[in-house]
Structure formats: structure tokens, C-alpha cells
Amino acid sequence: MPVLTRHLSPADYGIVYVFNSVMFFFIPFVGLQSDTYFARYYFEIEKTIFAKHTADILKVILSATIITLGLSYILRNQLASALAINWNIIIICVFVSMATVVGTLVLRYYQMENKANKYIYIIIITAILNLILSLLLVAHFKLGWKGRIIGIAIPALLQAAISVFVLYKKGLIKFEMNLKYTKDILFFGFPLLLGAMSGWIVNLADKLFVTKMVSISATGIYGIGSSMGMIMGLFVDSFARAWVPYFFKNVGENSNEKNMKIVKLTYLFIFSVIFMSLALAFLSYIFIKYFLAKEYFSSYRYVIWISLGQGFAGINSIFVYYLLYEKKNFLISGIYLVSAVTNLVLNYVLIKTFGTIGAAYTIFFTFLFGTIITISFSTRYHKMPWLFFLKSQEMAAT
Numbered sequence: 001m002p003v004l005t006r007h008l009s010p011a012d013y014g015i016v017y018v019f020n021s022v023m024f025f026f027i028p029f030v031g032l033q034s035d036t037y038f039a040r041y042y043f044e045i046e047k048t049i050f051a052k053h054t055a056d057i058l059k060v061i062l063s064a065t066i067i068t069l070g071l072s073y074i075l076r077n078q079l080a081s082a083l084a085i086n087w088n089i090i091i092i093c094v095f096v097s098m099a100t101v102v103g104t105l106v107l108r109y110y111q112m113e114n115k116a117n118k119y120i121y122i123i124i125i126t127a128i129l130n131l132i133l134s135l136l137l138v139a140h141f142k143l144g145w146k147g148r149i150i151g152i153a154i155p156a157l158l159q160a161a162i163s164v165f166v167l168y169k170k171g172l173i174k175f176e177m178n179l180k181y182t183k184d185i186l187f188f189g190f191p192l193l194l195g196a197m198s199g200w201i202v203n204l205a206d207k208l209f210v211t212k213m214v215s216i217s218a219t220g221i222y223g224i225g226s227s228m229g230m231i232m233g234l235f236v237d238s239f240a241r242a243w244v245p246y247f248f249k250n251v252g253e254n255s256n257e258k259n260m261k262i263v264k265l266t267y268l269f270i271f272s273v274i275f276m277s278l279a280l281a282f283l284s285y286i287f288i289k290y291f292l293a294k295e296y297f298s299s300y301r302y303v304i305w306i307s308l309g310q311g312f313a314g315i316n317s318i319f320v321y322y323l324l325y326e327k328k329n330f331l332i333s334g335i336y337l338v339s340a341v342t343n344l345v346l347n348y349v350l351i352k353t354f355g356t357i358g359a360a361y362t363i364f365f366t367f368l369f370g371t372i373i374t375i376s377f378s379t380r381y382h383k384m385p386w387l388f389f390l391k392s393q394e395m396a397a398t
Contacts, residue, residue, distance in 0.1 A: 001224070004148065005293040007138050010220035012145040017223030018083055018211065019149055021204045023093045023100070030065045030094065031101035035108050039244055040324065042112045051174035054167060058102070065098040082208065089149070096153045103159030106166045112245050122162060126155040201340040202366055206359035209347040218356050224292065225299035225360070228284040229306025232277055236314020239269060247321050256385070263384055266318060273311035280307045305360035312367040319371070322378035331377060339370035 008016070034057040045053065072079060072094060076087045083090070103126075110119040130151050137147025167173050206226075211219045250258045281304035288300045323332050343366040350358030379386060 001227070002291045003135055003139055005224065005296050007142070008145060008148065008220075010217035010295055013220035013223055014211065014216040014218075015085060015089075015145045015220075016148045017219060017226070018085055018207055018216075019089055019093060019145075020152070021207050022083055022085070022090065023096050023152075025201070025204045026068060026094050026097035027101055029068045030061055030098045031104075032060055032064055034061060034101065035104045036324070038105055038108045039112060040248070042108075043248065047171065048174070051172050052176050054105070054172050055175045057105070058164070058173070061098060061101055065094060068097075069094050082212075092149065092153060096156045099153075099156040099160035103156060103163045106159075106163035107241075109167060109170070109172065111241050114245060116242075122159060126159045129155040129158065202343045202363075205340075205343055205347050206362060209351050210356050210359050213351050214356055221296055221299050222302055222356050222359060223299075224288070224296045225284075225302030226306050228280070228288070228299070228303045229310060229360075229363075231284075232273070232280055232307040233310040233313065235276060236273060236311060236317070240314065240317050243318065244321070248325070251322075251325055251382075259384055260388060263386055263388065269318065270315055273314055274308075277304070277307040277311045301357055302360040305357075305364040309360075309363035309365075309367040312364075312371045316367065316371040316374045319374045319378040322382040322384075323374070326381045328377070328381060335370060335373050335377070338373065339366055342366055342369055 005013070038054070038057065041053070042050065069091070072090055076090065079090055080087055106122065107119055110116070110122075133154055134148050134151030137143045137150055141147060143150070164173070207219050207223070210222050247262065250262065284303040284307075285300045288297060288303075292299075320332055323329075343362060346362040346365060347359060350361050352358070354361065
């Protein structure tokens with residue numbers, strides 16, 4: 001960031017930020033939640049059979065990518081106008097989205113096998129390549145926003161290739177003409193697609209509203225603050241990835257001891273999220289003030305709201321796993337749809353009223369609202385000892 005903000009104007013940074021947002025917006029379309037399917041059934045299906053499922057996952061991803069490209073072409077003028085980026089960038093977004101989905105499968109595999117070291121190796125390799133390419137192309141070759149996009153795209157394609165290679169070598173890809181597994185994947189993924197789309201709408205809408213209602217330069221400055229706030233997202237995502245195999249292994253046993261441990265760890269996570277969000281806001285102010293170009297200083301105002309919003313998004317994801325376990329996929333989609341509609345309304349009203357800071361307010365209130373709804377449904381459909389401390393007090397009193 002200290003280097004890029006000195007070589008990219010706020011308008012250039014705005015293009016890069018919109019590119020990232022659009023790329024992640026396309027992920028639900030090309031992925032159909034295939035990595036979630038991979039994690040959900042990894043322990044339930046015998047590995048030789050699961051290999052056929054993985055092959056069909058790749059077929060579904062490729063087919064969905066082709067369909068997404070076709071639809072994007074038909075709507076190319078509308079998309080280019082709405083996103084303030086040209087058609088060529090949108091094509092790259094689709095392909096990088098596909099590579100990201102495929103690359104996530106190997107991470108899911110190492111996650112489910114509790115092989116954190118190999119998981120980390122892949123993350124570090126792609127991150128270093130992203131860093132080196134971006135600095136080289138932007139700072140040395142002066143390619144501007146194009147250099148940054150290339151720096152994002154190449155590591156994603158490399159990780160996708162690594163993913164296919166590793167899964168094939170582990171015997172987890174076996175191609176076979178069998179529509180049954182494809183149907184299983186689609187029936188699992190489609191109910192979640194609406195929810196995933198809604199989630200990415202929440203993460204994309206603020207940039208589009210700021211771009212249209214303020215300016216692309218304002219989006220660039222807002223993007224810096226959002227990126228700092230998204231550090232909180234990295235923390236909660238890391239916890240969630242470690243949590244998934246532990247949760248699905250233990251929640252089905254319905255053991256009082258294990259349920260109690262799950263609940264206590266959840267409470268610890270919630271308190272940690274709130275504390276780290278506040279700490280991140282303070283540290284971000286110092287970082288932005290002393291390390292970034294002065295044109296971006298005002299971005300510190302957005303960090304606290306986005307950080308807290310990402311924290312609540314992480315809390316929401318922890319409780320969503322209960323609904324996934326209970327196979328309430330349509331309910332999950334409904335919750336995310338309501339959150340997306342709320343987000344669109346709040347973005348328009350708050351940005352119009354408060355300016356760019358309204359987008360940050362919207363992120364906070366949207367995720368807070370969604371989390372409250374998710375918790376209410378997850379505690380209803382899957383009983384856990386959430387109020388164990390009240391029972392302990394009652395026993396102590398008697």
C-alpha cells in the first residue's frame with residue numbers, strides 16, 4: 001500500500017478496487033458454492049466416490065464460467081456503464097473468478113485434512129508472487145492499474161493449476177460420465193447461490209454507489225479504508241477455515257461436553273472480534289497517517305465501521321454452519337437476500353445523506369442486522385447450551 005498509493009492515483013486505485021469487487025461478485029456464479037459442497041461432504045463420502053464428485057465440481061465450474069461469459073457479453077454495455085470499467089476488464093474478472101474458485105478447492109482439502117503447513121505454503125507462494133508482480137509492474141514498468149490487475153490475475157491462475165495438480169495426485173479427481181453427482185452439486189449449490197450473490201452484492205454495492213454518487217477517485221480513497229478494515233475479514237476468515245473441520249466433526253455427536261466447548265469457543269471468538277476491530281481502527285490511523293500518500297489520509301474514517309462490519313460478518317458465518325448442518329440452505333439464502341436488499345436501500349439513503357462515509361455505515365449496519373437474524377434462526381433449529389452461565393448461577397444459588 002505505501003508503494004502503490006504513490007504510483008496509483010485515487011482514480012487508478014478506484015479501478016483496481018472495482019476490479020477486485022467485481023471479481024468476487026462473479027465467484028458465486030462460476031463456483032456455485034462448490035468449495036462449500038467439498039467441505040460439507042468430505043467426511044461423509046468414501047474417497048474413491050468423492051473423487052468423482054470433485055471431477056464433476058470442475059465440470060460445473062467450467063460450464064458456469066462459459067455461461068457467465070455469455071451473459072456478461074450480452075450485458076456488456078450495461079455492465080461497463082454501471083461499473084465504470086471496460087469490457088476487457090470484465091472478461092479478466094470472470095476468468096480470475098474461475099481460477100479463484102478452482103484454487104480454493106486445494107485449500108479446502110488441506111483444511112479438512114488439518115494440514116496447515118501445506119495450506120500456508122500455497123497462500124505464501126501466491127501472496128509473494130502477487131506482491132512482486134504488482135510492485136514490479138506498477139512501480140518499475142509504470143503500468144498503473146493494469147500492472148496491479150496483472151499482479152492479481154497471474155497468482156490466481158497459478159493457484160488454480162496447483163489445485164488441480166494436487167487433487168489429481170491425491171486421487172481426488174476421477175472423471176466419469178455420471179450426471180448424478182452433477183445433480184447433487186447443483187441441488188446443493190443453487191439454494192446457496194442466491195445467498196452468495198446477496199453476500200457479494202453487499203460487498204460490491206458500496207463501491208458502485210460511491211462511484212456513481214460521488215466519484216471514482218472517492219472510490220479509490222474509500223477503497224484504502226475498506227482494505228484496512230478488511231484485515232478484520234482476514235482474521236475471521238482464518239478462524240472460520242480452522243473452525244469448519246472441527247465443527248462438522250464434533251457437532252453431530254451431540255455430546256454435552258463437546259457442545260459446551262463449541263459454545264465457549266464461540267463466545268471467545270465474539271469478544272476477540274470486537275476487541276480486534278477497535279485495535280485495528282487505532283493502528284490503521286497511525287499506518288495511514290505516516291505510511292501512505294497524503295491524498296489517502298481521509299480514508300482512516302472508514303476503517304472502524306468496516307472493521308466492525310467484517311467482524312459481525314465473521315460471527316454470522318460461524319452461526320451459518322449450524323443452518324448448513326441442518327440443511328436449511330434456502331433459509332440461508334433468504335437471510336442473505338434480506339441483507340442485500342437492506343444494504344442497497346441503506347447505501348442509497350446514507351451515501352446521499354452523509355457522503356462516502358455513508359457506505360461504511362451501511363457495511364456495519366448490514367452485517368449487524370444479518371448476524372442478528374442468523375443467530376436467531378440457528379439457535380432455533382439447532383439447540384446448544386448458549387445460556388450455560390445462567391444455569392451455573394442458578395446451581396450456585398441453590
